[in-house]
Amino acid sequence: MHITARLAKETAREYALRILKDNIISLDLAPGSMVSENEISSQLGLSRTPIREALIELSRANIVEIYPQKGSRILLIDYALVEESRFLRLVLESAVVKVICEREGTLDISLLEENLKLQEFYLENPNPDKLLELDNQFHCELFNLANKMQCYHWMMDGMTVHFDRVRSMSLNTIKDIKIVNDHKALIAAISERNSQEAVSLMEKHLSRYKIDEQAIREKYPQYFSEV
Amino acid sequence: MHITARLAKETAREYALRILKDNIISLDLAPGSMVSENEISSQLGLSRTPIREALIELSRANIVEIYPQKGSRILLIDYALVEESRFLRLVLESAVVKVICEREGTLDISLLEENLKLQEFYLENPNPDKLLELDNQFHCELFNLANKMQCYHWMMDGMTVHFDRVRSMSLNTIKDIKIVNDHKALIAAISERNSQEAVSLMEKHLSRYKIDEQAIREKYPQYFSEV
């Protein structure tokens, strides 16, 4: 497991959650593998309670399953679940860009543009992790512009892990280019308040996350659950 | 606080969460009031840990706020939040009925019809609590028919409390009639696979939860946060 230092003002529980999420996304905690509260707690230099609470939260998002008195397992990738989370994102984010386009008053899209510039930079100076982070920030800012931050937190907090884990399995050089272009087109549509175009761009954009299923399945068959 | 017996097979944490939710919805734990882990734990005959974990979960859903080293508070009703949860439901459930209508193959709506019959029964023999429960079950079954149960759990688990708390403040005799009729019309549209009609019915249906804001605000001004 890859462990980074604890941040200032971060509670033990938040720290444990962050480290666990990072390692699940990076596949250092492999799908299907068992994890032990004791082992993690000694690795992080904490007691079991913060670990336990982090695992409870992950189990609510169906990332981890806790078998009482037996142990906890990093769940295999259930593609039906990934698809459901994509469905939820698609539906919700489409509605969000619609709200943005139809909102009255001025619209400050400078944060989106700034984010886009950084994406273009990390495309030329390749850094997939940064791109992933910027991608998530981009979508977060959309929710913010629509005044729907609570929706973002209610869902995305628990859901992005499913997404990011799959994404980190795919070779992403080619796709990243398309994603950045999608974002660019989306900003254009939003600034023109073209609601219909923006929604259709969002649908196309989020569908990109789907295509790799077959390739990933063949590359990491042991990480997928049946069905 | 109103306390019922602990169910079989229910962990202490689940028990604490259930009791807390029930009391928040029924307003026995008043919006704005402070709660103490110690007090609750002695009332429920548990130690602090399960209570603490239940409060952490409620704080994730913005029902409770935990002030470290100070205490925990049942949050006032933030109508912007209620509206956001309505937005989320609206967007998602509209998409869900669309999926149902456009699904291929046969469609087993017997559970919906059965649920509707019970709703009609409890309308004639008034029982608001039962109606609320049936209402939630009805919507849950819609997600089930669309094969989107995970979406249901991701959101609704944390969100319905916001809804139910507001709903329990409104006099609901008149509204219940309309709601049951809405459900009836929705079943009809679904069985005819009339996607457009079903979505528009769902929009009208969920908008009913909005109308009472002014009345409730006047009746319980101290339960609302500003803005």
Add this chain to the structure above:
DNA sequence: TGGAAATTCTGTGGTACCATACTCTCGGTT
């Protein structure tokens, strides 16, 4: 040698207690 019972081991669920930080009160000083 094979198999079942008993025991040990290991895991989470929950309890009791300590650490730490914030609040409020009370007393002394100016």
Add this chain to the structure above:
DNA sequence: AACCGAGAGTATGGTACCACAGAATTTCCA
């Protein structure tokens, strides 16, 4: 009389330990 600071009180955050259940291993008997 007003204000500041020390200390008690009380809240959650975290630790250490016990309770209990399930799995694996060992032991004992046929």
